[in-house]
Amino acid sequence: MSFKDFNFKPYIQKSLDEMKFTEPTPVQQKLIPLVRSGRDLVGESKTGSGKTHTFLIPIFEKLDENDKDVQAVITAPSRELARQIYQAAKQIADQSETGIRIANYVGGTDKLRQTEKLKSSQPHIVIGTPGRIYDLVKFGSLNIHKAQIFVVDEADMTLDMGFLDTVDKIAASLPKQVQFLVFSATIPQKLQPFLKKYLTNPVIEQIKSETVIADTIDNWLISTKGRDKNAQILEIAQVLQPYLAMIFVNTKERADDLHAYLTGNGLKVAKIHGGIPPRERKRIMNQVKNLQFEYIVATDLAARGIDIEGVSHVINDAIPQDLSFFVHRVGRTGRNSLSGTAITLYQPSDDGDIRDLEKMGIRFSPKVLKDGEFQDTYERDRRANREKSYQKLDTEMIGLVKKKKKKVKPGYKKKIQWKVDEKRKRERRAEARAKSRANRKAKKQTF
Known part of the structure; x- marks a missing residue:
């Protein structure tokens, strides 16, 4: 199937051609017609499946450029994800001959300036984090009472970060006939009350990927037993010589420690986590896009929603506390049919988590770094398997x-x-x- 089979508005098709989007992903092929039909929708799909354009394209298709009111509201749980959606929306809007107003409202930006601008005109499409959007609605600056579509992107992450109550307040300010579109990698039980409260007879679609991790990714497992982890990561990083490598850690404190160690040893390393001020994060992201760094030390904030191009390698400093984040981390590489390598460091106490990941369909190749190169090594549980093969003794x-x-x-x-x-x-x-x-x-x- 081709995007042209949808018969979108000419400027939408032109933008898709500019982006070299020819065939829709499975998610887009299945869900775009449902979104266009006006039905409420819960779309469950993994990271990198094309969810953003699944809701953006139908929004532009329904948009009345001559209407002065807000017609669509899109919430995202992080500033980076909101900015990414905003940039994708701008790419489509820029092809329209009629001016389409799109606003990005996130924390850490000038609220007074945004309020003043809203006095003269309202945006057609609102994109932002729940807190800032609700602030502007609460003070009467942003008028969303006539919006036709409300999108909650990365709903499970919105719930995990404690923003669902704010999203609830935004939803309460919308008209009753608004179309609800909820997109998420998973649909946790705690999200159900919100869905039942606002969605009317929704279509629930779960798009399963053929593989948990892309076939283009080599997924390696390396033991840290008896090693200094900082020194081990430094050695791995130096041997990899990546185009761009993301090193994921579980806490802000660990990110600070590892970043200091690697930069102290001469590597060009960026650092991204929730404790860094918004303007500083934005500056760092721009530097990353300009290839001023070879490595990025990041918490799981960066595993969801931030689409950094050209990530050739992912290194997991440790297995994430929430195992679902493992797929999001590894999925930063091997995108757009390019090859990638994911390396996970583990210790014996991680065996239970590794087995749980294997039950999810994830396959590991055990490796060891020896004499400056990565070599195949024995399975981590070879001893247990060998003992099982022994005849039973009395x-x-x-x-x-x-x-x-x-x-x-x-x-x-x-x-x-x-x-x-x-x-x-x-x-x-x-x-x-x-x-x-x-x-x-x-x-x-x-x-």
């Missing part, structure tokens, strides 16, 4: 094998091995005798 043999002595007598191991061998010989002889008796019995029954 209580006496188990006692001998597991017995520990501070002073081991000469030949003690040989003695244990001899005992084990003798035990197995007896078992084999007993099996042979039993088989012989069974054969003799069968012959007697024949005659």
Whole structure:
């Protein structure tokens, strides 16, 4: 199927051609017709599936450029994601000969200036974080009472970050006939009350990807046992020589520590986490886009919503506390059919989490960095698998094998091995005798 089969407005099709969008993704192919129909929708789909244009294109298709009122409101849980949606919307609007007003309202920007501008005109499309949008609505500056479409993007992340109550207040300010579009990577149970409160007979679509992680990604697992992790990451980073590598950590404190260590060792490293002021984050993101860094140390804030082009490698400093973030982290590389490499550092206590990830369909290749190159190594659970293959020993043999002595007598191991061998010989002889008796019995029954 081609985008041209949708028969969009000429300027929308022109913008798609400019972006070299020819065929819709599975999410777009299935959900765009539903959004155009006016139905409320809950779309569950993984990161990188094309959700943004799934709701943006129908919004522009329905937009009345001559109407002076706000016609669509889009909330996003982070400033970076809101800005990304805003940039995507601008790419479409720029192809229109009629002026389309799009506003991006996020925290950390000049609210007074935004309020003054709203006195003269209202935007056609509002994009922003819940807190700033609601502030402008609450003080009567932003008029959304005639909006026709309300989009809640990354709803699960909105819930996790504590913004759902604010989104609820925005929704309460909208007209009853507004079309609700909720997009999310997962639909947690705590989101259900909000959906039941506002959505009317919604279409619920779950678009399953064929693979949890793109086929273009090499997914490696490296043990940190007995190693200084900072030094290990430095060594890995230096060997990789990436176009751009994202190093994910679990806390702001760890991000600060690792960033200081890597920059102190001469690497060009950016740092992104929620504790960095908005203007500083914006400056850093611009520097990243201008390729002023080779590495980015980031918390999971950057794993969801921020689309940084050209990420060739992802390094997980540790397995994320929320395992669902693992897919979002790794999904920063291997995009647009390009190859990528994801490296996850682990310790023995992480085995349970790794098994849970494997149950999700994620496959790891165990590696070791040796002599300046990555080499295949043994499976992490090879010992457990080997023990399973042993013949079951009786209580006496188990006692001998597991017995520990501070002073081991000469030949003690040989003695244990001899005992084990003798035990197995007896078992084999007993099996042979039993088989012989069974054969003799069968012959007697024949005659």
